[in-house]
Amino acid sequence: xxxxxxxxxxxxxxxxxxxxxxxxxxxxxxxxxxxxxxxxxxxxxxxxxxxxxxxxxxxxxxxxxxxxxxxxxxxxxxxxxxxxxxxxxxxxxxxxxxxxxxxxxxxxxxxxxxxxxxxxxxxxxxxxxxxxxxxxxxxxxxxxxxxxxxxxxxxxxxxxxxxxxxxxxxxxxxxxxxxxxxxxxxxxxxxxxxxxxxxxxxxxxxxxxxxxxxxxxxxxxxxxxxxxxxxxxxxxxxxxxxxxxxxxxxxxxxxxxxxxxxxxxxxxxxxxxxxxxxxxxxxxxxxxxxxxxxxxxxxxxxxxxxxxxxxxxxxxxxxxxxxxxxxxxxxxxxxxxxxxxxxxxxxxxxxxxxxxxxxxxxxxxxxxxxxxxxxxxxxxxxxxxxxxxxxxxxxxxxxxxxxxxxxxxxxxxxx
Amino acid sequence: xxxxxxxxxxxxxxxxxxxxxxxxxxxxxxxxxxxxxxxxxxxxxxxxxxxxxxxxxxxxxxxxxxxxxxxxxxxxxxxxxxxxxxxxxxxxxxxxxxxxxxxxxxxxxxxxxxxxxxxxxxxxxxxxxxxxxxxxxxxxxxxxxxxxxxxxxxxxxxxxxxxxxxxxxxxxxxxxxxxxxxxxxxxxxxxxxxxxxxxxxxxxxxxxxxxxxxxxxxxxxxxxxxxxxxxxxxxxxxxxxxxxxxxxxxxxxxxxxxxxxxxxxxxxxxxxxxxxxxxxxxxxxxxxxxxxxxxxxxxxxxxxxxxxxxxxxxxxxxxxxxxxxxxxxxxxxxxxxxxxxxxxxxxxxxxxxxxxxxxxxxxxxxxxxxxxxxxxxxxxxxxxxxxxxxxxxxxxxxxxxxxxxxxxxxxxxxx
Numbered sequence: 001x002x003x004x005x006x007x008x009x010x011x012x013x014x015x016x017x018x019x020x021x022x023x024x025x026x027x028x029x030x031x032x033x034x035x036x037x038x039x040x041x042x043x044x045x046x047x048x049x050x051x052x053x054x055x056x057x058x059x060x061x062x063x064x065x066x067x068x069x070x071x072x073x074x075x076x077x078x079x080x081x082x083x084x085x086x087x088x089x090x091x092x093x094x095x096x097x098x099x100x101x102x103x104x105x106x107x108x109x110x111x112x113x114x115x116x117x118x119x120x121x122x123x124x125x126x127x128x129x130x131x132x133x134x135x136x137x138x139x140x141x142x143x144x145x146x147x148x149x150x151x152x153x154x155x156x157x158x159x160x161x162x163x164x165x166x167x168x169x170x171x172x173x174x175x176x177x178x179x180x181x182x183x184x185x186x187x188x189x190x191x192x193x194x195x196x197x198x199x200x201x202x203x204x205x206x207x208x209x210x211x212x213x214x215x216x217x218x219x220x221x222x223x224x225x226x227x228x229x230x231x232x233x234x235x236x237x238x239x240x241x242x243x244x245x246x247x248x249x250x251x252x253x254x255x256x257x258x259x260x261x262x263x264x265x266x267x268x269x270x271x272x273x274x275x276x277x278x279x280x281x282x283x284x285x286x287x288x289x290x291x292x293x294x295x296x297x298x299x300x301x302x303x304x305x306x307x308x309x310x311x312x313x314x315x316x317x318x319x320x321x322x323x324x325x326x327x328x329x330x331x332x333x334x335x336x337x338x339x340x341x342x343x344x345x346x347x348x349x350x351x352x353x354x355x356x357x358x359x360x361x362x363x364x365x366x367x368x369x370x371x372x373x374x375x376x377x378x379x380x381x382x383x384x385x386x387x388x389x390x391x392x393x394x395x396x397x398x399x400x401x402x403x404x405x406x407x408x409x410x411x412x413x414x415x
Numbered sequence: 416x417x418x419x420x421x422x423x424x425x426x427x428x429x430x431x432x433x434x435x436x437x438x439x440x441x442x443x444x445x446x447x448x449x450x451x452x453x454x455x456x457x458x459x460x461x462x463x464x465x466x467x468x469x470x471x472x473x474x475x476x477x478x479x480x481x482x483x484x485x486x487x488x489x490x491x492x493x494x495x496x497x498x499x500x501x502x503x504x505x506x507x508x509x510x511x512x513x514x515x516x517x518x519x520x521x522x523x524x525x526x527x528x529x530x531x532x533x534x535x536x537x538x539x540x541x542x543x544x545x546x547x548x549x550x551x552x553x554x555x556x557x558x559x560x561x562x563x564x565x566x567x568x569x570x571x572x573x574x575x576x577x578x579x580x581x582x583x584x585x586x587x588x589x590x591x592x593x594x595x596x597x598x599x600x601x602x603x604x605x606x607x608x609x610x611x612x613x614x615x616x617x618x619x620x621x622x623x624x625x626x627x628x629x630x631x632x633x634x635x636x637x638x639x640x641x642x643x644x645x646x647x648x649x650x651x652x653x654x655x656x657x658x659x660x661x662x663x664x665x666x667x668x669x670x671x672x673x674x675x676x677x678x679x680x681x682x683x684x685x686x687x688x689x690x691x692x693x694x695x696x697x698x699x700x701x702x703x704x705x706x707x708x709x710x711x712x713x714x715x716x717x718x719x720x721x722x723x724x725x726x727x728x729x730x731x732x733x734x735x736x737x738x739x740x741x742x743x744x745x746x747x748x749x750x751x752x753x754x755x756x757x758x759x760x761x762x763x764x765x766x767x768x769x770x771x772x773x774x775x776x777x778x779x780x781x782x783x784x785x786x787x788x789x790x791x792x793x794x795x796x797x798x799x800x801x802x803x804x805x806x807x808x809x810x811x812x813x814x815x816x817x818x819x820x821x822x823x824x825x826x827x828x829x830x
Binding site for chain 2: 053057066069075093143144
């Protein structure tokens with residue numbers, strides 16, 4: 001017997017028939033003697049519909065009332081899943097965010113879960129009743145409804161799993177796991193059986209959209225074992241095994257030999273900025289990044305080139321593509337203080353990252369990377385590294401080629 | 416300054432534009448210095464959509480989960496009205512049933528309000544903030560969401576008005592008041608300025624569908640002054656004065672001379688049953704109505720005709736049309752015990768009622784009625800009376816003719 005939290009997204013909850021498929025997956029876990037809590041999203045499209053109503057009502061909406069409106073989507077699906085389970089003879093009841101309660105703090109519309117009261121929840125699960133919990137919502141200390149921000153249901157599921165000390169948190173989605181790279185680019189991409197929290201964070205943050213990044217961070221902090229798997233099953237079939245996201249230690253136990261590299265991620269949402277002929281003196285670089293940091297713009301991949309002219313340097317860095325114009329405005333506004341010549345920018349760039357907890361030295365990984373890319377004539381514009389990844393910035397047009405070349409170079413291609 | 420509860424139904428809340436019209440009506444009351452609470456229904460069609468989801472999920476649905484699902488409709492509109500008021504610069508916030516709380520008892524899906532905590536509500540209203548309250552919903556003692564049954568928002572509004580001791584409860588709807596009779600039948604029907612609770616109960620229960628009967632009963636019990644008026648106004652126009660539903664005493668203060676008759680109601684949802692040749696002995700009639708009462712079937716208009724044969728009698732009565740087949744089944748099941756010959760039935764009948772607190776003697780009212788109907792050849796099949804009404808059962812085809820004839824006979828036609 002295990003204690004399991006299952007989470008189903010909007011496509012899985014879109015309408016009576018899909019909810020019935022979900023209920024069968026839940027009933028299967030119950031039949032195996034497991035204690036089950038289920039976290040659900042609103043029906044696909046419903047949250048957008050409700051958000052639009054709020055915008056129409058008041059373009060600068062009060063987030064407290066926004067939360068009242070949008071939280072209703074998950075309220076509906078949690079009631080409907082409880083009803084569907086009951087129709088199959090599986091005892092079930094819904095527990096709304098304010099009923100448990102799931103306490104949150106900070107701001108409406110982007111709240112953070114601070115505490116989940118598990119008294120009633122554990123009692124219900126222990127007596128064999130499935131607890132159906134709307135994702136994305138909670139309650140502020142003042143008794144008002146809060147929501148966690150778009151995609152927050154993954155985080156709700158992980159938080160519930162941590163609170164009830166679940167053996168596993170199964171996140172059902174429309175893909176069947178985490179792959180070594182985007183299968184739409186590399187046909188021979190392999191589904192990973194295991195991936196560490198750290199790797200998943202890097203893979204998610206650089207473009208593999210499977211789980212909300214926040215939920216992975218929470219799972220890592222709380223030690224929640226997460227499985228990503230597909231809710232699209234035929235008839236009464238068991239769902240296929242997905243990818244387990246676990247601690248480094250657990251992977252050590254399961255795998256004799258570790259891959260050097262776990263996966264290749266790509267991200268086309270970066271933009272490159274070059275600030276030319278900045279005075280090469282202390283404080284100059286700080287004067288560039290100060291205004292960007294103050295505006296909450298996330299600067300990545302910084303390179304300083306010694307300029308042709310003595311005492312001057314070119315500074316190259318990347319920002320999220322959506323922040324490009326704002327970044328340029330901020331820099332132009334500080335031109336006198338920074339003392340640069342001009343700003344060049346390019347949003348036709350892509351960041352390619354090789355990720356792996358097993359990488360022993362960045363030098364070895366990087367040299368394989370540079371050689372493989374150079375062999376195909378791909379020019380590297382910038383480099384950055386973290387504990388478990390090496391990233392390069394290249395021309396956006398070469399994204400797919402680079403991903404394929406690296407996937408082969410690190411021996412990730414399926415047989 | 417007055418304290419006012421305003422209630423808006425589903426057609427008034429159907430979409431952003433309609434909600435903006437509602438917000439203008441609310442803002443108008445606030446601008447006059449009034450303290451305002453607003454009770455809202457779900458958008459027209461939304462409750463049906465949610466009820467259908469429940470039926471699809473589980474035909475024999477758990478009413479507790481049904482309540483979770485359907486209560487979401489009013490949650491959405493209360494948030495949206497608060498947002499719309501804020502956009503107009505009117506301070507407002509939503510108060511969900513469980514937040515006040517509005518406590519209910521008895522059964523899910525047909526709960527009764529037992530108590531409304533007015534602490535937070537009165538404080539908010541007193542500081543000039545409009546309290547927007549979803550109708551139709553409350554909270555059971557176990558902390559679960561309850562709903563009051565279809566049309567329950569009228570009752571919510573009256574209950575809130577009673578709790579906050581409102582000077583008036585304005586029920587905005589798609590008609591502009593209560594008429595002397597159905598204006599679709601009698602073009603010269605007049606809008607009433609005042610009507611008593613008792614008259615409204617009779618007019619509502621016999622077919623004038625303006626207010627939920629339960630809400631009128633509650634208003635009478637709590638002494639809440641209710642106004643029925645139209646939410647359909649042009650631009651920034653003030654709403655037209657509607658019909659006030661008040662106590663007999665208040666009408667006495669306002670009106671020098673009382674009309675004998677206030678209105679004419681009709682109801683085509685009755686069916687007639689004739690049980691022939693029942694033994695004319697003590698207990699026989701009781702054996703007919705016992706099984707019907709036990710099944711919760713509401714029997715009206717009973718006549719006992721002495722039969723042609725000695726020691727036998729025919730018993731005629733009416734039941735709601737929806738209960739006709741069930742009533743016949745029940746009577747056939749008790750045939751041996753009752754000892755009748757056969758059952759005749761007719762659902763092509765209509766009940767026409769003349770209603771008026773001012774009627775001094777039933778005899779006078781009735782004789783005018785019989786003469787007027789006889790003059791037009793309309794045959795009376797049964798008669799019943801209460802303190803403030805006289806009803807007759809006639810052929811359904813003659814409904815409109817009878818209503819017009821009586822409207823004229825009692826001097827109700829507009830000039």
